[in-house]
Amino acid sequence: MKKYEFWFVVGSQLLYGEEVLKTVAQRAEEMASLLSEKLPYPVVYKVTAKSSDEISDTIKEANYNDNCAGIITWCHTFSPSKMWINGLANLQKPWCHFATQYNREIPNEEIDMDFMNLNQAAHGDREHGFIGARLRSSRKIIAGYWKDEDVHERLGKWMRTAVGAAFSKEMRVMRFGDNMRDVAVTEGDKVEAQKKFGWQVNTWAVGDLVSEMSKVTESEIDALMEEYKASYDIATDNIDAIRYQAKEEIAMEKLMKREKCSAFSNTFQDLYGMEQLPGLASQHLMSKGYGYGGEGDWKVAALTSVMKVMGENANGSSAFMEDYTYHLVQGSEYSLGAHMLEVCPSLAEGKPRIETHHLGIGMNEKDPARLVFEGKAGPAIVASLIDMGGRFRLIVQDIECVKPIMEMPNLPVARVMWKAMPDLTTGLECWITAGGAHHTVLSYDVTAEQMHDWANMMDIEYVHISQDTTVESLEHDLLVSDLIWKLK
Ligand code: MN
Numbered sequence: 001m002k003k004y005e006f007w008f009v010v011g012s013q014l015l016y017g018e019e020v021l022k023t024v025a026q027r028a029e030e031m032a033s034l035l036s037e038k039l040p041y042p043v044v045y046k047v048t049a050k051s052s053d054e055i056s057d058t059i060k061e062a063n064y065n066d067n068c069a070g071i072i073t074w075c076h077t078f079s080p081s082k083m084w085i086n087g088l089a090n091l092q093k094p095w096c097h098f099a100t101q102y103n104r105e106i107p108n109e110e111i112d113m114d115f116m117n118l119n120q121a122a123h124g125d126r127e128h129g130f131i132g133a134r135l136r137s138s139r140k141i142i143a144g145y146w147k148d149e150d151v152h153e154r155l156g157k158w159m160r161t162a163v164g165a166a167f168s169k170e171m172r173v174m175r176f177g178d179n180m181r182d183v184a185v186t187e188g189d190k191v192e193a194q195k196k197f198g199w200q201v202n203t204w205a206v207g208d209l210v211s212e213m214s215k216v217t218e219s220e221i222d223a224l225m226e227e228y229k230a231s232y233d234i235a236t237d238n239i240d241a242i243r244y245q246a247k248e249e250i251a252m253e254k255l256m257k258r259e260k261c262s263a264f265s266n267t268f269q270d271l272y273g274m275e276q277l278p279g280l281a282s283q284h285l286m287s288k289g290y291g292y293g294g295e296g297d298w299k300v301a302a303l304t305s306v307m308k309v310m311g312e313n314a315n316g317s318s319a320f321m322e323d324y325t326y327h328l329v330q331g332s333e334y335s336l337g338a339h340m341l342e343v344c345p346s347l348a349e350g351k352p353r354i355e356t357h358h359l360g361i362g363m364n365e366k367d368p369a370r371l372v373f374e375g376k377a378g379p380a381i382v383a384s385l386i387d388m389g390g391r392f393r394l395i396v397q398d399i400e401c402v403k404p405i406m407e408m409p410n411l412p413v414a415r416v417m418w419k420a421m422p423d424l425t426t427g428l429e430c431w432i433t434a435g436g437a438h439h440t441v442l443s444y445d446v447t448a449e450q451m452h453d454w455a456n457m458m459d460i461e462y463v464h465i466s467q468d469t470t471v472e473s474l475e476h477d478l479l480v481s482d483l484i485w486k487l488k
Contacts, residue, residue, distance in 0.1 A: 004069040004163050006096075007046040007062055008032045011079030011128055014050050020118055024048050024076045027102050031146055038152040040314075041159050043072065049079060055087035063092045070094035070162035072155075075124030076102065077117070081131035088135055094162040094457050097132060098155070099125040099143040138456050161450045164310035165457040167262075169198030171302055174261040176252075177206050177270030179296030185437040186297040188387035196392060196458055199302045204255065206266075210273035212251035221246045228284070228354065231345075232371060235353040241369040242280065242354055249281035256290065263291030263305040265298045268340065268362030277362050279341030279370030280354060283414075286344035289315045293439065294322070294342055299385045300439045307383065308346075310454070311445040318443035319344030321382060321416065326424065327405070333424035334405065334417050337382075337442065341370040343414035347442065348373040349403070357412035375416030377403050381448050382440040388461070391485045395436040396451045397427060397465040401444070416442060421467045430465045430474050461485055 010028040012021060025048050032045035049055045062068045070093050088095075101121040132139050140158050144151035179186045190201045224246040228234070234242070256264060264285075268277050282292050291305025300320055307318040320342060327334040340361060345352045352373035359368050384395045398421040408415065420427035448464055455462035461481055465474070 002166070003067050004166065005042045005044050005067055006159060006162070007058070007068055007071045008035075008043050009046050009055070009058055009071055009073045010048050011073060011075035011084070011124060012048050012050055012077045013079055016077060016117055020077065021048055021050070023118060027076065031102070035146065035152070035155070039156045039159055041069065041163065048076075049084070052083040052086055055084055056090070059087040059091050063090065068093060069166045070096065070159070072096045072098050073128065074098045074100055075121055075128045077120045078124045078127060081127050084128070084131050085135065088131065088137055091137070094165055095132075095137065095139040096155070096158050096162075097125070097128060097139050097141045098146075099129070099141060100146045100151070102146075104145055104147070138459070140453055140456075157447060157450050158453060160310045160314075161453045162457070163314070164306045164450075164454055167309045168302075168306050168458070171197070171199045171263065171305060172259060172261040173199055173201040173291075173298050173302050174256055174259060174264040175201065175203040175296060175298055176209055176264065176266040177296065178203065178267070180267050180269055183295060185386060186293075186295055186299070186439065188299050188392075190298075192387070192392070193299070193302075196460060197302070201298050201302070204259075206270050206272050206274070209248075209251055209255065212255055213247050213274075216247045216250045220250050224250060228280070231287075231352075233351055233353045235372075236356045236369065238356040238367065238369070241276065241356045241367060244276055244366070245278065245280040245369045248274070248276070248278045249284055252278065252281065253285060262289070263293075263298075263301040265293040265296050265301045267294070267296045268364075271362060271364070275366045276364050276368035277341060277359060279368040282342040283345055283371045286319060286342070287346055292320050292342055292344075294320065294339055295439075297439050299387070300437070300441060303383065303385050304441045306454075307441050307443050307446050310450055311443060315346075316443065316445040317346045317376075318441055318446055319347050321440045321442035323438050323440070328424070332405070333419070334402065335399075335420055335424065336404075337375075337416045337418065338411070338413045341368060341413060343371070343416070345371050345373065345414075347375045347416055347444070348414070349376040350374070352414070355412060370412070371414060372412065373414045374404050375401055375414070376444060377401050378444055380418065380442055380444045381446065381451065382442050383451055384436040384440045386435055386437055388435070388485075391461055391488075393435070393461040393463060394451060394455045395431065395434045395463045395465070396448045397421060397431060397436070398448060398467065399442075421465065422469060426469075426471065427465055429471045430469055433471060433474055434463050434465070434478060
């Protein structure tokens, strides 16, 4: 990961004289330093903006600086917005307008016209807001006091999202083989994906992977086996199967590092020369931050990797997921999510077990080793990215994960159980109406608001299914949205 930072650009003007500008600069420095302590990425005070040239130069610099993941603006005094137009019109980085104020309270005794001239955020930020609206700029607006925890929480989430956008622009995806035959929803326009998201999606032959596997040494496998032993309980006597997964993991990671890829997809229909579908191998790679999509689903692979970066510590609890089956008992309705093998252990409650079982689907000569566990309880989201033809649509649904209500002792894969919002059947009708896929990214730490912001940064359609969604309102929104996106 790059050393990402955010630039703090504070609006003012020359009208008030040197003294005021000096105070503004000092305070901006103080605010940036506190925010840097509280937020996940540093805030660098860049300039007190007083002229069009100053703003244009700062924005040009921000566009070309790889470490700058976005700008945060705020107007301490009034800052006439026409001098912001030339700069903002060229801004290529995410923008947060932070509507705050240096002082928390109106000071009863101290307040006079000097105080009023210095502390003008209430009207300065409105002038600044107008130009954002007038330019139709994509921006995040966060209002609140700069020392408050809930404000730090929101700014932090926006920062993580902006880093997700920066990461996305450099992402490379390695496809082993093509998509599963005849499947529609895993298809998509890779040229459009690169234009919108920056994703470079390319294919490598499974033969390249098999050849790389043949070069993996026993001592490399021994070292990875130690990592497996430290992280997981080994609940099988079939050590050879685990060592084979280790060999697959080492080879895949070498290829991805060589090609600077951070996500990959494969398919059970194309494992030529391999004894097992990578299960444990893919799961352990995911825990290290690699995105994965089954059946050649490169869109979900890339989105998983981006959402991991947007989560806690830049490798959050986000993972490739698939809707598998329902529990339709009235009043106790649940969805069960899993996959053939490949569920990321970042979702696990407790220590995952390594097991080996027969896998009937695909070309497995041997029983593949995989991690088996239950998902954590807690609020989460599922996100699906689909290609509507001419545009991408991101669908996000709020869910509440629960401890699975039964043990399912014969289910040989990791599983997550949840309640969908607003309820299972309404949520399902909404999901199907919007065209959401069976493959999703499930995340415990990336919020729907972050995904909305990310969709705005990427300039794609966003659909949110929440506690308040009805099928009727959603149908109406999709109809309007379809018209708008055809015009865009
Ligand atoms: Mn699948």
